[in-house]
Amino acid sequence: MTGAAQSPHLQPWGPDLLAVAERAIDHGLAHGLPPDLDIEGWPELLRAERSSFVTLKTTNGHLRGCIGSIEPHRPLVADINANAFAAAFEDPRFPPLRKTERAGLACELSVLTRPEPMEFADETDLVQRLVPGVDGVLIKAGTRRGTLLPAVWEQLPDPLEFWRTLKEKAGIAQGMLPDDLAVYRYRAEHIGG
Template identity: 50%
Template structure:
């Protein structure tokens, strides 16, 4: 999905309004008026919040199951108030809040015979990766390559995020890749 600059600006404003609504009313913005047609299509997004260049929250959806506008509004609220790594956002933080939205493509399976095969298939800086093994599940957006530029490190940290040892490998592991259109 390629969004127009107007639709990107509209989604960024929607994300901010949903966070403000959360501060005032304790929940995400649910009544969204005048949604552009392109944003009524099902879409998956992640909303990443930063203050002073430090992560402040990140929540998202891997699969598109609701209109993109609704997904962004809910994920913006979630990033501000439901990311368990952080205390809920406070009103004083709002002026310094930087919002980044990542709209995801549909995930596609990565077929790998072993870890080395998987590492050779990953495209640093472009692939977002979803790992699943039973109840263990985690994802890294493509932006994470900026902090973990080596496929080996990227995968090791993704396993740890999923609650698995960094050197874990099993035939029950499943991987998917996706790309994002990000804007802030």
């Protein structure tokens, strides 16, 4: 996967990117809106259009919110700013974050490479091509979409189970491979946690 090999590492800026996410959450608690973010002073690498996910977890490791973007459409720092706010206050699986929850909240970032299409002969071939612990996978079929981040391999280490969970998430029946199915893989650089 060429995109993954050519992506510069973001770890030196990890604390700064985590600070952007933390600030978005704190600003949201105080004002109900994400903060304005001036991207001009940031290094070029962080102003490049990249996609990210922001995952929030409680002190006991339970998911408290996760929102992100798969396709790059804004500067990375702006994407993290918006996704952190959304993970805290707009994830439809959870009520908006309350101030009383803030102290025990851990923030994790996943910065993604651009998704690349996967070629495969059939479903068995596709599952065999997945790289556990490394690949994030996006599937599209008509209006149905679903993705699982590379970090999900920690809970679903079996490629077949990973694939079945992804199909279920996208609303695609087991044993079915839609004619218009498109499958993409991406990698992620993990920061925080």
